[in-house]
Amino acid sequence: MRLCSIASGSSGNCIYIGSDSTHILVDVGISGKRTEAGLKELELSMRDIDGIFITHEHTDHIAGLGVLSRKYEVPIYATRGTIEAIQKTSSVGKIPEDLFHTVFPDEKLMIKDICCNPMRISHDAADPVAYRFAHGRKKAAIVTDLGNYNDYTVESLKGMDALLLEANHDINMLQVGPYPYYLKQRILGDKGHLSNERAGQLLTRLIHDDLQAVLLGHLSKENNMPELAYEAVRVEMTMADEGIAVRDLPMQVARRNEVTPVIHIA
Incomplete structure (x- = not known):
């Protein structure tokens, strides 16, 4: 399993985690152009991405979500409260309803060969989570905000x-x-x-x-x-x-x- 920060900070966040066959982004709070440039450094493209996991709806975590999801039709995973908040964020634009998939804290889901497990966090957002990931016996977590x-x-x-x-x-x-x-x-x-x-x-x-x-x-x-x-x-x-x-x-x-x-x- 591999972990890499494409961007991290109060002005924008985008984290990559993946295996040889599965590629995931956690948040896309930077422009689509910057996200794609970062993936290129990893010898990947948005067409390789199997899912985008969103921690919460603040702009520094979703700024590029609308553009990238519409262009590449990448599945979006988030809690119900976060999805509803994203849909009310005008700067993101209209995202097709069928791209959204609801996750629940402490309920695991599989994205190909990576197990994803959300966890509750304390932050002033609608329904925020952090994410834990497992590939075989190897485990990593992305915990901010x-x-x-x-x-x-x-x-x-x-x-x-x-x-x-x-x-x-x-x-x-x-x-x-x-x-x-x-x-x-x-x-x-x-x-x-x-x-x-x-x-x-x-x-x-x-x-x-x-x-x-x-x-x-x-x-x-x-x-x-x-x-x-x-x-x-x-x-x-x-x-x-x-x-x-x-x-x-x-x-x-x-x-x-x-x-x-x-x-x-x-």
């Missing part, structure tokens, strides 16, 4: 071989930054976004000897920096001292305008 986490989150993400996890903001940068007060409160709230520190604390509960790769994603352009996110998460894990060699954990930061190196989950 997570205002908070609880025991359900931890249990849902245990045993992953690879993980894309939100590290959205540095709390101090957000607090002293230019955002209006209401927006700061929204981001910091239980239905907002995960800070660098909270991402590190969650990762501490998920790390295990067989975790092959971590990709930090959905960084805020205004309230974070890749180097800061990376170091803050490392510090949290080091402080926890769980007896696992944190220094040996392959971890990288997904950039907003760059395709990351492909993570091969062996």
Whole structure:
């Protein structure tokens, strides 16, 4: 199984996950042109894509959905609440009804040889989810837009071989930054976004000897920096001292305008 970020950040998200025979996108919050260019770097095209899984209806996750789904007739998978919200989003345009397929948290579905399993998350959207994927015994999860986490989150993400996890903001940068007060409160709230520190604390509960790769994603352009996110998460894990060699954990930061190196989950 392979995992790659085509784009990740507060301005647009598009993640690829696939096997030799199955190719999936999670969110298309960038333009169709950028999505296709990113796939080309992976030696793929939209005609190879078997499905688009949408986490929620915010623009940075669906901006390119209308154009791409209409052009290529790719099946769209999302919760009922998210589908209804997408259909009410005028900027997306009209999407044929038969392209939509409803998913339910903790109910698995197969897309060819990949098992997809949505999980509930806390975010200020209609009916948001994150996604877990399995190919044989290999498992990966894509978890962003997570205002908070609880025991359900931890249990849902245990045993992953690879993980894309939100590290959205540095709390101090957000607090002293230019955002209006209401927006700061929204981001910091239980239905907002995960800070660098909270991402590190969650990762501490998920790390295990067989975790092959971590990709930090959905960084805020205004309230974070890749180097800061990376170091803050490392510090949290080091402080926890769980007896696992944190220094040996392959971890990288997904950039907003760059395709990351492909993570091969062996």
